[in-house]
Amino acid sequence: MVPAVSWKLFGLAAVAVALGLEAVYLFMRRRRPPPVREVLFFPTPLICTEQVLRPGTCCSCPLPHHTDSALSQLIRRLLGARRSLELCIFTFSSSPLAQAVLLLHGRGVRVRVITDSDYMAASGSQIGALRKAGVVVRHNQSSGFMHHKFAVLDKSIVITGSMNWTMQAVQTNKENLLITDDGVCVRAYMEEFERLWVEFDPAGYCFFPEEEKKGL
Ligand SMILES: [Zn+2]
Incomplete structure (x- = not known):
């Protein structure tokens, strides 16, 4: 037969373990950063972005x-x-958003860009400047537009919405952006990006489709 004192000790130990686990849980909860849930609406007033891009500069x-x-x-x-x-x-x-991307590229952040073949050569496009700086860019070849507008940061935050990265969209259009670190959403956007990255591999580009059709 187990003495009554042993049962008391066992009970106290169980309570101590439970309190310890709760303390660890509360500590971990306090340390975990709050979830990222932001919505941005445009158009936005035209302001100087120099301080944001290069803090401390005049x-x-x-x-x-x-x-x-x-x-x-x-x-x-x-x-x-x-x-x-x-x-x-x-x-x-x-231009300000292109400068942000170039700053990241200059810091050693691995930048990959997918864009639309018809619009990457349009007047004012920043795609050429990104490529010139060494950013890897791939584009579609099919007849449908590559119409996505999203970004994934550090494989942990997705930015998505209606907005193209143009000054007209920023300053004139009614646009929205959702920024979230929801794991399910981030994974879905990363999978779509990786799928398109493989689909738009330059090894599969056809640079002169009309001539090839004619057998030239
Ligand atoms: Zn300024």
């Missing part, structure tokens, strides 16, 4: 300074990337 341009906008919030979020940026964007002509 700028004397005529645009408003020391004020926030949806564009500066987007740039700040992008510049938070530390390891990778996957960008899948139909039209890209915004």
